[in-house]
Amino acid sequence: MIRNLQIRHALALAIVALLLVVGGLVLKNLPRGPALEEIRAPLQDADLALQAFEYTETRAGRRQWTIEGDAAGYRQDVEEALIENLRVFFFDDAGEEIEVTLTARHGRIDLAARELRVWEDVVVRGGNDYILQTQSLEYRDANKTAATSEPVRILSPGADVRGRGMRMDVVTRQVEILSEVHALIAPQLFDEGTP
């Protein structure tokens, strides 16, 4: 009887340990960024909810960047705006639009810090120079740079580059892949591979 109990206990412990390991692995591999509930909650609790939203950030009267979105919620207490299906347009120091646009499914603006975080199906188009795809990106207005630690893919005329981690100067369009670079160099890649 005691032996049977010991076996059952051992089995139960093994199952619990297995569940813990599987649970840990699942948690570890969950996509980064807020969960869907986290996204919806601020929209529902927003002080101001908007459809067909457009927001322009200015500095000294000059446009810095403009965001268009299908829906947005603004929470005054934390100076935060959450935007769905957003498109971002950037401007140089003179307030002139530059040929860089960003699209993503979700975005969050920290109005106090003047920072923008976007996630899910993030695409940056630099005119005819390149298309960048990733799943998460943070834009800092202070130095006009965008960065991610996620895997990235860049399609440009003659090159298809994949890697992990990226820094981009939005004004100069200089792009840096930080690790694990794997590139294919051949003509016509941009035309054939452009999503």
Place this chain on the structure above:
Amino acid sequence: MNRIASRMLGFVLVFVLALVAVTDAAQERPIEVTSERMEMLSAPRRVLFSGEVVARQDDVVIYADRMQVFFREGEDSVARILAEGRVRIVQGERTAVGDTGVFHRDESIVVLTGNPRVYQGKDFVEGEEITVYLEEERSVVTSREGVPARAIFHPREETR
């Protein structure tokens, strides 16, 4: 000696032609590059790979600390490839080394500098600079001032 020198020059020519055929073929077929980091730069439009750079096509592999691929403005084609820092180009038993290797597409030349050497097994040729003129099918090994270009060739009997 003439026969040996002729053989060495032929060896250099064939090897570098193979290298250039590879870089030239990159215009048509992809060349695969892996590295630690990469920067896309403009004016001139180019891609800079750095950190353990390895470029492959078919059986040719180019290793370097840094490699810049220069594109033609307004076009997708490669104009020039500049490999720098511990450059090593390997095809089968043949290996070329130097501090810098440049393929100039417009001039159809390849230039190896910085103690360039081209090896096949134990045999090698070296000089100040090794340049290959593709369309004229000739190559030039430039000597250092006061130091002649050198070729070390092991006759087959010795290498057995």
